[in-house]
Amino acid sequence: MHTAIETQGLTRRFGQRAAVDAVSMTVPERSIYGFLGRNGAGKTTTIKLLLGLLQADAGRARIAGIDVAADRIGAARKVGALLEAQGFYPHLGGRENLDLTRRLLGLPRREIDRVLEVTEMTAHGGRRVADYSLGMRQRLGLARAMLGAPPVLILDEPTNGLDPEGIADMRGFLRELPARSGATVLLSSHLLGEIEQTATHIGILSHGRLVLEGALAELKAGLATEVAIETDTPERALLLAREHGFDVEQADDALVARFAAGEDVRDATATLNRVLCIAGGIRIHALAPRRRSLETLYRNAAKVAEPAALA
Numbered sequence: 001m002h003t004a005i006e007t008q009g010l011t012r013r014f015g016q017r018a019a020v021d022a023v024s025m026t027v028p029e030r031s032i033y034g035f036l037g038r039n040g041a042g043k044t045t046t047i048k049l050l051l052g053l054l055q056a057d058a059g060r061a062r063i064a065g066i067d068v069a070a071d072r073i074g075a076a077r078k079v080g081a082l083l084e085a086q087g088f089y090p091h092l093g094g095r096e097n098l099d100l101t102r103r104l105l106g107l108p109r110r111e112i113d114r115v116l117e118v119t120e121m122t123a124h125g126g127r128r129v130a131d132y133s134l135g136m137r138q139r140l141g142l143a144r145a146m147l148g149a150p151p152v153l154i155l156d157e158p159t160n161g162l163d164p165e166g167i168a169d170m171r172g173f174l175r176e177l178p179a180r181s182g183a184t185v186l187l188s189s190h191l192l193g194e195i196e197q198t199a200t201h202i203g204i205l206s207h208g209r210l211v212l213e214g215a216l217a218e219l220k221a222g223l224a225t226e227v228a229i230e231t232d233t234p235e236r237a238l239l240l241a242r243e244h245g246f247d248v249e250q251a252d253d254a255l256v257a258r259f260a261a262g263e264d265v266r267d268a269t270a271t272l273n274r275v276l277c278i279a280g281g282i283r284i285h286a287l288a289p290r291r292r293s294l295e296t297l298y299r300n301a302a303k304v305a306e307p308a309a310l311a
């Protein structure tokens with residue numbers, strides 16, 4: 001598989017602070033890559049570096065194999081972007097707005113019909129953008145990003161400001177995009193739930209550093225299985241389980257036992273139950289396996305990145 005986006009040691013400082021700090025990321029072709037991080041983690045700065053809108057202080061970035069610093073225009077032709085400020089002319093129609101970009105890019109007129117169709121906006125192309133809902137504007141932004149069918153799409157928080165229905169629409173649309181258009185999508189977001197339902201791959205940025213990256217299913221498979229313990233006496237259960245060598249922790253919402261990948265969870269849960277109920281006389285209401293989630297991956301990655309902050 002080729003690499004749609006690749007960076008090596010990409011760094012950008014503002015004053016003394018590195019907003020993007022030696023980031024080496026790999027976005028495989030035809031993936032939906034969820035680019036995650038808190039506000040201020042450096043996502044937008046990375047995206048600007050990828051688009052050649054900012055210059056790197058060190059490192060390099062390639063889009064579809066083209067080095068962004070060496071051939072900014074060539075790299076830009078390989079990528080369509082939806083950034084937060086859409087910059088549409090509100091008094092013009094959707095079609096007319098798209099036409100401005102189409103002419104700049106020197107594309108044939110039929111490209112407008114194509115992108116309106118892909119984004120299911122054909123019926124609204126004649127209306128003024130001022131009369132569009134936010135969801136329609138986002139879709140028009142996507143349509144513009146797709147003009148010329150670039151192999152890479154970079155979307156910065158595409159669900160920002162949308163209502164739940166708009167978010168669900170956008171999610172469905174993005175999921176189908178690689179199959180429909182052959183494009184690779186880099187999707188920045190701080191919404192774990194959205195990324196979990198959409199992305200095939202993830203990269204987590206924390207304080208400008210890439211702290212975790214990979215195929216989401218593989219990363220999840222490598223996680224320990226967690227079993228939530230429901231009991232009246234969590235403190236006693238915690239102590240007793242630990243005395244018997246179990247890896248148990250009080251998480252935010254429950255007492256949780258962790259079983260390493262590969263361990264027989266059914267057996268281990270039965271043993272834990274015996275230790276707590278029979279040996280310890282502790283009342284257990286439930287031992288419930290928890291889904292392996294992106295949230296756990298994110299929490300673990302954040303712990304590695306800033307142990308002091310979470311201690």
Ligand SMILES: Nc1ncnc2c1ncn2[C@@H]1O[C@H](COP(=O)(O)OP(=O)(O)OP(=O)(O)O)[C@@H](O)[C@H]1O
Nearest residue numbers: 014018019037038039040041042043044045046190
């Ligand atoms: N032009 C600039 N001048 C100085 N500092 C900047 C500039 N742009 C970004 N920063 C700083 O760089 C850091 C990373 O910002 P960035 O916007 O890339 O984060 P982000 O992850 O995209 O967050 P958000 O989701 O809030 O946009 C922040 O500390 C920010 O204040």
